[in-house]
Amino acid sequence: MSILNFTPAVGDTAFTSLQQELLSKAQQLGKDCFAPRAPHWDVTATFPLANYDDLRAAGILRMCVPAAHGGLGADYATYMMTGAEIGRYCGATALTLNMHICSTMWTGVLSDGIAMTADQQAEHHARRHLHFKRIVEKGALYAQPFSEGTAAAAGRAPFGTAARKSVQNGVSGWVINGRKIWASLSGAANYYGILCTEDIEGKNPDPRDTLYIAVPAESEGLTISGDWNPMGMRGTVSRNLTFKDVFVPDDEQLMPRGVYFKAAQTWPAMFFTLAPTYLGIANAAYDFTVKYLRGEVEGEPPVKRRQYPTKQIAVAQMRIQLENMRSIFLRAITEAKPNPSKDEKLRLYAAHYSVMEGANDIARLAIRTCGGQSMMKHLPLERLYRDSRCGSLMLPWTAELVMDRMGRETLYEPGEKDDS
Numbered sequence: 001m002s003i004l005n006f007t008p009a010v011g012d013t014a015f016t017s018l019q020q021e022l023l024s025k026a027q028q029l030g031k032d033c034f035a036p037r038a039p040h041w042d043v044t045a046t047f048p049l050a051n052y053d054d055l056r057a058a059g060i061l062r063m064c065v066p067a068a069h070g071g072l073g074a075d076y077a078t079y080m081m082t083g084a085e086i087g088r089y090c091g092a093t094a095l096t097l098n099m100h101i102c103s104t105m106w107t108g109v110l111s112d113g114i115a116m117t118a119d120q121q122a123e124h125h126a127r128r129h130l131h132f133k134r135i136v137e138k139g140a141l142y143a144q145p146f147s148e149g150t151a152a153a154a155g156r157a158p159f160g161t162a163a164r165k166s167v168q169n170g171v172s173g174w175v176i177n178g179r180k181i182w183a184s185l186s187g188a189a190n191y192y193g194i195l196c197t198e199d200i201e202g203k204n205p206d207p208r209d210t211l212y213i214a215v216p217a218e219s220e221g222l223t224i225s226g227d228w229n230p231m232g233m234r235g236t237v238s239r240n241l242t243f244k245d246v247f248v249p250d251d252e253q254l255m256p257r258g259v260y261f262k263a264a265q266t267w268p269a270m271f272f273t274l275a276p277t278y279l280g281i282a283n284a285a286y287d288f289t290v291k292y293l294r295g296e297v298e299g300e301p302p303v304k305r306r307q308y309p310t311k312q313i314a315v316a317q318m319r320i321q322l323e324n325m326r327s328i329f330l331r332a333i334t335e336a337k338p339n340p341s342k343d344e345k346l347r348l349y350a351a352h353y354s355v356m357e358g359a360n361d362i363a364r365l366a367i368r369t370c371g372g373q374s375m376m377k378h379l380p381l382e383r384l385y386r387d388s389r390c391g392s393l394m395l396p397w398t399a400e401l402v403m404d405r406m407g408r409e410t411l412y413e414p415g416e417k418d419d420s
């Protein structure tokens, strides 16, 4: 068992020393800085820049950069645990951190598990060094805008944003045209890691030709637009991006041609990285409920509500659901790997669904149980409730699409069809 003096959002298990270090840092930053600041980002719908200064100083922005490139070399499970701990104190910070961390994890540990030719590997190693260096030496922040409001982000159509090969002023690169919606970190990121389709003359757009490219924030032709006034996760500032003949050099490719398509098929757990934020939120709603019913919330009258059997039962229900979420989450992050078995993949879907829907269930029960005064805006519960609803909406694994995949993939083996 761990030697931590607190139970992390992921639950208790045998943590490595790096996991203990990162969980402790996340907890301390979360309690001292992120939780007190969270209402501000929510009310003003602004990006949590001050939290990012803290994360940068704590080394967390480079946690998944391989040690050989100056990072902490944290693996998938370590990130997932740390993300959940941050989500316990500020959902918007955890969710946007996920976009940044994935830019390092997909190019790092995930890519290492994908079959590439020797040429692709050499190209990838040279280019990712450049990206890691920006993060390690300059503290650069990467976003992941994929969504376009079509079936592309669900993995059911090619991305409409297109990249055409071009040479400009003697530099080989890509000219990008298109539009992304829901770009978390818009205006705050230094680089936007977009998915787009290679525009090949005479060939219809094909998901196999998906490219993963970093577009520097100051690129000519890149604009940010749209209002930002959502129900929840307001600090993510997820506005629209338009690319009009944006030129980027070849070095901005985050993966060699064709590798993203393989990655999405090989490493399904890459899409589970949105879940830790919501496990954190579920913990926060539970933690608050226990404190509130005991009459121990700072600044509130010390009114105890714990004596009512109905409230005791609701707390028990919340704890049972939280323990189930922690268990399946922990199991899924421990067995995450390239080419999981059918059983492991179905469990991964189940874990994703359980966390995304479960977070909202727990937040809903928390408000019902704590009662009317608990949903006042000066307390965190109503924000947790709003934020908790957002997880199930996120592509490619929305709650609906997870159910769709689970049912189909349980009943059909790959390639199997019905006669009529």
Ligand SMILES: Cc1cc2nc3c(=O)[nH]c(=O)nc-3n(C[C@H](O)[C@H](O)[C@H](O)COP(=O)(O)OP(=O)(O)OC[C@H]3O[C@@H](n4cnc5c(N)ncnc54)[C@H](O)[C@@H]3O)c2cc1C
Residues within 6 Å of the ligand: 099, 144, 145, 146, 147, 148, 149, 150, 151, 153, 154, 156, 181, 182, 183, 184, 185, 232, 233, 236, 238, 390, 392, 393, 394, 395, 396, 398, 399, 400, 401
């Ligand atoms: C807080 C927040 C932050 C976000 N940040 C980012 C970000 O940084 N980068 C990014 O790329 N995206 C981001 N997203 C967007 C997110 O991943 C989804 O793309 C978005 O929520 C989808 O909204 P939509 O209205 O386009 O839904 P639609 O695409 O219209 O989907 C509506 C529903 O239909 C279902 N559906 C969609 N496509 C299919 C299909 N082909 N087959 C069957 N059912 C389908 C899904 O279950 C979905 O719930 C963010 C979303 C939220 C809520």
